[in-house]
Amino acid sequence: MFSLAEENYLKAIYHLEHENQGEVSTNAIAERMDTKPSSVTDMVQKLAEKEVLSYKKYKGTLLTPTGRKIAANVIRKHRLWEVFLVEKLNFHWDEVHEIAEQLEHIQSDELIVRLDKFLGSPDFDPHGDPIPDKHGNVKRTEKKLLSECEKNQRGVCVGVKESSGEFLQYLDKRKISIGTKIKVLGKEFFDGSMIIQVGSDQFFISQKIAENLYVQTN
Amino acid sequence: MFSLAEENYLKAIYHLEHENQGEVSTNAIAERMDTKPSSVTDMVQKLAEKEVLSYKKYKGTLLTPTGRKIAANVIRKHRLWEVFLVEKLNFHWDEVHEIAEQLEHIQSDELIVRLDKFLGSPDFDPHGDPIPDKHGNVKRTEKKLLSECEKNQRGVCVGVKESSGEFLQYLDKRKISIGTKIKVLGKEFFDGSMIIQVGSDQFFISQKIAENLYVQTN
DNA sequence: CTATATTTTTAGACAAGGGTAAAAATATTT
DNA sequence: AAATATTTTTACCCTTGTCTAAAAATATAG
Ligand SMILES: [Mn+2]
Ligand SMILES: [Mn+2]
Ligand SMILES: [Mn+2]
Ligand SMILES: [Mn+2]
Numbered sequence A, B: 001m002f003s004l005a006e007e008n009y010l011k012a013i014y015h016l017e018h019e020n021q022g023e024v025s026t027n028a029i030a031e032r033m034d035t036k037p038s039s040v041t042d043m044v045q046k047l048a049e050k051e052v053l054s055y056k057k058y059k060g061t062l063l064t065p066t067g068r069k070i071a072a073n074v075i076r077k078h079r080l081w082e083v084f085l086v087e088k089l090n091f092h093w094d095e096v097h098e099i100a101e102q103l104e105h106i107q108s109d110e111l112i113v114r115l116d117k118f119l120g121s122p123d124f125d126p127h128g129d130p131i132p133d134k135h136g137n138v139k140r141t142e143k144k145l146l147s148e149c150e151k152n153q154r155g156v157c158v159g160v161k162e163s164s165g166e167f168l169q170y171l172d173k174r175k176i177s178i179g180t181k182i183k184v185l186g187k188e189f190f191d192g193s194m195i196i197q198v199g200s201d202q203f204f205i206s207q208k209i210a211e212n213l214y215v216q217t218n
Numbered sequence C: 001c002t003a004t005a006t007t008t009t010t011a012g013a014c015a016a017g018g019g020t021a022a023a024a025a026t027a028t029t030t
Numbered sequence D: 001a002a003a004t005a006t007t008t009t010t011a012c013c014c015t016t017g018t019c020t021a022a023a024a025a026t027a028t029a030g
Helices: A005-019 A026-033 A037-047 A063-090 A099-105 A111-120 A165-173 B002-019 B026-033 B037-049 B063-086 B097-105 B111-120 B167-173
Strands: A051-057 A060-063 A152-159 A181-187 A194-198 A201-205 A213-218 B055-056 B062-063 B154-160 B181-187 B192-200 B203-205 B213-217
Touching: A005 A037, A005 A060, A005 A063, A026 A194, A037 A051, A037 B002, A063 A099, A063 A111, A111 A194, A152 A165, A194 B111, A194 B167, A194 B181, B002 B026, B002 B037, B026 B037, B026 B062, B037 B055, B037 B062, B062 B063, B063 B097, B063 B111, B154 B167
Parallel strands: none
Antiparallel strands: A051 A060, A152 A181, A152 A213, A181 A194, A194 A201, B055 B062, B154 B181, B154 B213, B181 B192, B192 B203
C-alpha cells in the first residue's frame, strides 16, 4: 500500500507536527529526512494525491486522519521491535534504533498483533517513548525536561530527547535509565548546570545533559 | 552492500543450482522469480560485474563462492525467522513464509547472532529445511520423497517440497508434521497412489501428495 | 544440412525516488 | 515601498529495476 519511502515521510511529518504544533515546512522535512527540499516537494505532492496529507503550495503540510494513523502504526511497529530487541535479544538500548528503522517496515498486521502479545503489550519502548495502540492513539504522559526542574525537586526519568549512542552511553555510566529517581540538589543560573543525586551518587551535569532528559515530577 | 532485489536473485540462483546440478538458465531464473528473461539478463550481468556469479552470454550462470555465501546467509536468515515466528509467536507453519521473505532482508549481523542464540541455535526450520551455519555451510541430510518408498517401508517426515498453504493445511488435517512416523501399507503402480499409516490412522494419498513429502528412512 | 523453434540478448521506455540549478513566491530589512 | 534574503517549486537529469518488442544466437526437426 505505502512504500518504504512513503512510510518514512509520513513518520517524519508526524513527528514534526508534534514538535512544531502546526503545519510542517518543506525545508523542515528535508532536514529531518536528510534529503533535498525539491525531493520533498515531489513526495509531498504525491502523498497529497493519496490523501494522507493536505498540501497547499508554499504553505506546508498537515497529515489527514488517515495519514496520522498510518504514521502512528509505523511508530508502533518501530517501538514494539525496539522492546523485542532489548527485552528478548538483550540488545542495549543504544543499539536498537537502526535495526528498528528496518523492522518497522515489515508488512503484516498479524505479526504485530502477535509480537505485541509476546512482549506483554508494553506501553513504552526502551527509551521511554509511548507505544501507540492499534488505533494510533498515544497515551501522552506528563513529562518535562530535567532542565526545567527547580532546586530540591524530585523526578523519575521517563525518557530521553536525544538518543544518540554517545548520550545513552553517558547515561549508562551515570547509572541513569528509565525509572531512575533523580533529585536536583543545586542549579547554576549562569550556565544551567546542575548537581543531582542518583541513588547514593551525587554529581555535576551540564545544561546539555539536563536538556535531553525527560522526568516525571510528582 | 546488496540490494533486496540482488539478494533475491542470488537466493533464487542458489536454489536452482542445487535443484538442477549445474549452470542455471536465464529462463529458469525468470520463471522462478516471476519476472521476464530480459530483466534477468540485465541483473545477471550486473551481478557478474560484482563477481558474485560467473556469466557467459547464452551459457547460463553459476554462483561464485562469494555469491554462494551471500545466498546461504539470506536463506539462513529466512529460516531462523521462520523458527522465531512458529516457536515464539505461535504462527502456524503455513503462515510464515511470506513474512520471512521480508525479514530475511533485514541487515544486521549482530541481530542474527542474537536471534540464533535466542532460538537455541536450531538446525532446521519449521518445514524441515536445514538452516545454513554462519559460514554458509548446510548439513544436508539423507532424505527422499515418500513417493520413492516401497510397500512396508517406514520413515519419519523430515520436510516438504511444496510449501503452499493448501498443502500444509492438508498435512495438518492428516496430522502429519515434521517428526511424524509414516508407514507405507500399499502402493498402486498405475497412478502412484498409496495407502499409508500415520499413528493409528490409515488412509489413501495421491501421488501428488507422496511426491511432495520428504521422509528419512532407516 | 537446412529450416524452424526456442532461448537469450539488446534497444528503448517507464516508474520510483533522489539530486542540481534556476525560477518563482514569500519573508525580512532598510 | 523597495531591495534583499530565504524558502519553495519547477524543469531536467540520474540510478535501479522492470517491461515490450525486435534482433541474435542456439537448439531441434525434417
Ligand atoms: Mn528508535
Ligand atoms: Mn525508541
Ligand atoms: Mn520459507
Ligand atoms: Mn521454510
